[in-house]
Amino acid sequence: MTAPQPIDPKWIGHELPPSVLPIERTRIRFFAKAIGATDPIYTDVGAAQAAGYPDLVAPPTFLFAAELDSGAIDSLLDDLGIPLPKLLHGEQGFTWYKSVCAGDTVTVHSRITDIYAKKGGALEFVVKQSRVVDQNDKLVAELRSILVVRH
Numbered sequence: 001m002t003a004p005q006p007i008d009p010k011w012i013g014h015e016l017p018p019s020v021l022p023i024e025r026t027r028i029r030f031f032a033k034a035i036g037a038t039d040p041i042y043t044d045v046g047a048a049q050a051a052g053y054p055d056l057v058a059p060p061t062f063l064f065a066a067e068l069d070s071g072a073i074d075s076l077l078d079d080l081g082i083p084l085p086k087l088l089h090g091e092q093g094f095t096w097y098k099s100v101c102a103g104d105t106v107t108v109h110s111r112i113t114d115i116y117a118k119k120g121g122a123l124e125f126v127v128k129q130s131r132v133v134d135q136n137d138k139l140v141a142e143l144r145s146i147l148v149v150r151h
Helices: 025-035 045-050 060-070 072-080
Strands: 019-022 087-096 105-118 123-133 139-150
Touching: 019 060, 025 060, 060 072, 060 087, 060 105, 060 123, 060 139, 072 105, 105 139
Parallel strands: none
Antiparallel strands: 019 105, 087 139, 105 123, 123 139
């Protein structure tokens, strides 16, 4: 059996293609139901508007779906030589600057900020940071995720 090749640190600084995601009511409702979010601002337009929003509000973790939908993450895994069965979800975090509502369109700009190994190379970590802007180029959120590769 051939030993796995470590992820080349040349990928640090690599920028993924921008991912564009139109925010739709149906997706917000589906996502809210899937994660068990029960606040009516996620499912009832009247409740969202009564709370001061123009339309349904996207739950905080909703934005992580943009790069999954665009195929950017699949492409990144291929580029880095990470087989899907070896991939673990390490961590994710976000800082919100403004709410995202149905009718908005967001664009995610991501880059790899670090690659490192632990446990003698048995685990490798890929740190990705993202900036999310709306259709007016206003900063909506900053996201951080860590992918873990087990060898």
